Amino acid sequence: MAHFEEIGGNFPVVLGMNSEVVNSEDTADLNQYFSSGRSAILATIIHSRAQGKKVALPYFTCHSVIESFVRMGCEIKFYPIQKDLKVQEDLIIQFCQVEQPYLFFYHDYFGLNEELKWSKIFDVCSGQQLFVNDKTHSFFSASTHSSAHYTLMSIRKWGGISEGGCLQINGMKGLDIQYDIRPDNDFRMEIYNKASELKREFLQGDPSINKEQFRSLFYQSESFFDSETGIYPIRLEALQQWRALLRSPFAQRRKLNLDLLVQGWNPDWEGWGIPIFMNNRDVVPLYFPILLKIQRSLLQSFLASHGVYAPIIWPKSILITQEGDDSFYNQLLCIPIDQRYGEKDMNRILSLFEAFDKMMKG
Numbered sequence: 064m065a066h067f068e069e070i071g072g073n074f075p076v077v078l079g080m081n082s083e084v085v086n087s088e089d090t091a092d093l094n095q096y097f098s099s100g101r102s103a104i105l106a107t108i109i110h111s112r113a114q115g116k117k118v119a120l121p122y123f124t125c126h127s128v129i130e131s132f133v134r135m136g137c138e139i140k141f142y143p144i145q146k147d148l149k150v151q152e153d154l155i156i157q158f159c160q161v162e163q164p165y166l167f168f169y170h171d172y173f174g175l176n177e178e179l180k181w182s183k184i185f186d187v188c189s190g191q192q193l194f195v196n197d198k199t200h201s202f203f204s205a206s207t208h209s210s211a212h213y214t215l216m217s218i219r220k221w222g223g224i225s226e227g228g229c230l231q232i233n234g235m236k237g238l239d240i241q242y243d244i245r246p247d248n249d250f251r252m253e254i255y256n257k258a259s260e261l262k263r264e265f266l267q268g269d270p271s272i273n274k275e276q277f278r279s280l281f282y283q284s285e286s287f288f289d290s291e292t293g294i295y296p297i298r299l300e301a302l303q304q305w306r307a308l309l310r311s312p313f314a315q316r317r318k319l320n321l322d323l324l325v326q327g328w329n330p331d332w333e334g335w336g337i338p339i340f341m342n343n344r345d346v347v348p349l350y351f352p353i354l355l356k357i358q359r360s361l362l363q364s365f366l367a368s369h370g371v372y373a374p375i376i377w378p379k380s381i382l383i384t385q386e387g388d389d390s391f392y393n394q395l396l397c398i399p400i401d402q403r404y405g406e407k408d409m410n411r412i413l414s415l416f417e418a419f420d421k422m423m424k425g
Contacts, residue, residue, distance in 0.1 A: 069266065070408055071372030071399040073281045074223040075259035076304065094229035095240065096302055098295035100199060100217030103228035104131040105294050106240045107213045108166075110232065111193050113137060116165035119158065119192075122387040123148075124170065126380035128197070132168075133382055134292070140164060141385045146354075148172040148339055148391075150180040159188045166193045169211075171201030173339060174348040182210050203314045203347035220349060222313060222402065224304045225255050227297050243293030252298065255284040313402035314347045320400035321348045323409040332420050336362070336396075350376070350397035357423070359396055365419050371412060373398050 097103045108114060108131065115136040120129060122141040132139055142158045145151055159167060167188070171177065185194060189212070196211035199220055218227040230240075258280035265272045328338060339352040355362060359375070366373050379392040398412060 068370045069372070070370060070404060070412070071374065073258070073262065073277075074401075074403075075262045075266075076223045076225055076256055093231050095231070096297040097228045097230065097242075098226050098245075098297055098301075099219075099291065100197075100215065100228035101127045101131055101291065102294045103215040103217075103230040104128060105135070106230055107195055107215060107232075108132065108135045108137070109294075110240060111166060111195075111213065113166045113193070117162070119162060119164035119167040121169060122383070122385070123172075123377070123391045124168075124380075125377045126382065128168070129380050129382045137166075141383065141387060143387060144391065146390070148175060150177045150184075152180050152183050155184050156187050159184075159192055164192055166195060168195045168197065170197045170199070171204070173200050173350060173352050174204045174346040175340065176201045176204040176345065178209060185210050200349045201347075203317075204345055218305050219301075222304070222308045223259070224301055224308065225252055225298070226301045227305055240294070242296045245293070245295050251284050252300075254280050258284060311402070316402040316405070317400060318347050319406075320404060320409050321346065321351060323406060324351050324398070324400060324412065327409070327413040329417065329420070332416055335420070335423055339395075348400060350374075351400045352376075352395055352397050354390065355394045355396055359394055361423075362419060363396055365422070366412075366415060369415055371399070371415060 095106075097106065104127075113132075113135070115138075117138045117140060118132050119140050119142050120132065121144055123144045129139065140162050142155070142162075169181075181194075181196070188194075193213070194211040195213040195215065196209040197216060198209060198214055199216040202216050202221075213230065213232055215230045216228065218224055218229060258277045261272055261277035261280065265274065265277065325338070335357045336353040336355045339354060340346060340348075353362075363373050363375075373396050376395065376397050377392065379389060400409065
């Protein structure tokens, strides 16, 4: 019996790539590729000469972003995030004028693209600050163009890609950034590929495999990944996986899945949670994020008990010492809607929301 009922969890690595397609270089691609988004951030700090200087980071961000700037000796000031995760231009401009950061880093959360608002901010502030746009969540939404001085992203969040991050600086190509040499005992790819193989076999119904076998290997792979401290180039096989993904209809599938959840969402459920975006035009989502009004583990555990694994995208980093609104760290839950799934899966998620609502109302 196949285990196709599972929704969420790690992506197995991409298989069956057409070598002629994935080995062909895209001459319009201005990105410089690295082993991770973290490597891309470190390269940005070095290229912009931001070491030891004041930088502005969003209060809601991931540990690896903060850790990268801490490692480079930067003074970090966190700026607040609005409840809907959207940009409020006057507050950002005021923050820049008061704090005067050398570099200002921002995310386009979950696929939201507010380039017009950021362009207005740049008009006022770009003479005083360097802006870095992390487009990991929004690369495929509407326009991929950014007016920021630096644009970067982690590419492995979008599919079965073993590693990868990329960086673009003001539309330049062939950046003069020196890579570090990888350690000789780098077993991460071997572990990741083995985990992928086991998960594929599990989903195909192999009774000899249990989830913990591949989950523990994925965890080991992530631990190796998190321990990387250098600026490393992307491996060829990962770049091939990325190029294969770009040539697939994955973005359309994600958009369709988002539309299905938005259309099927019942306003009566808003007693326990509010979707971050319901006006979803032009959004190609990373997840379907819900800001919960209840204890997050209640919904997360309920979904997991029915084979739907909803991740917490960013636990709060121990490096955040500044006071702020922890709602997104404590109450946000991300529903998987990626290209592995279709209409049947989204309807199943909606049915689980309905069942959870009835359970909560007794």
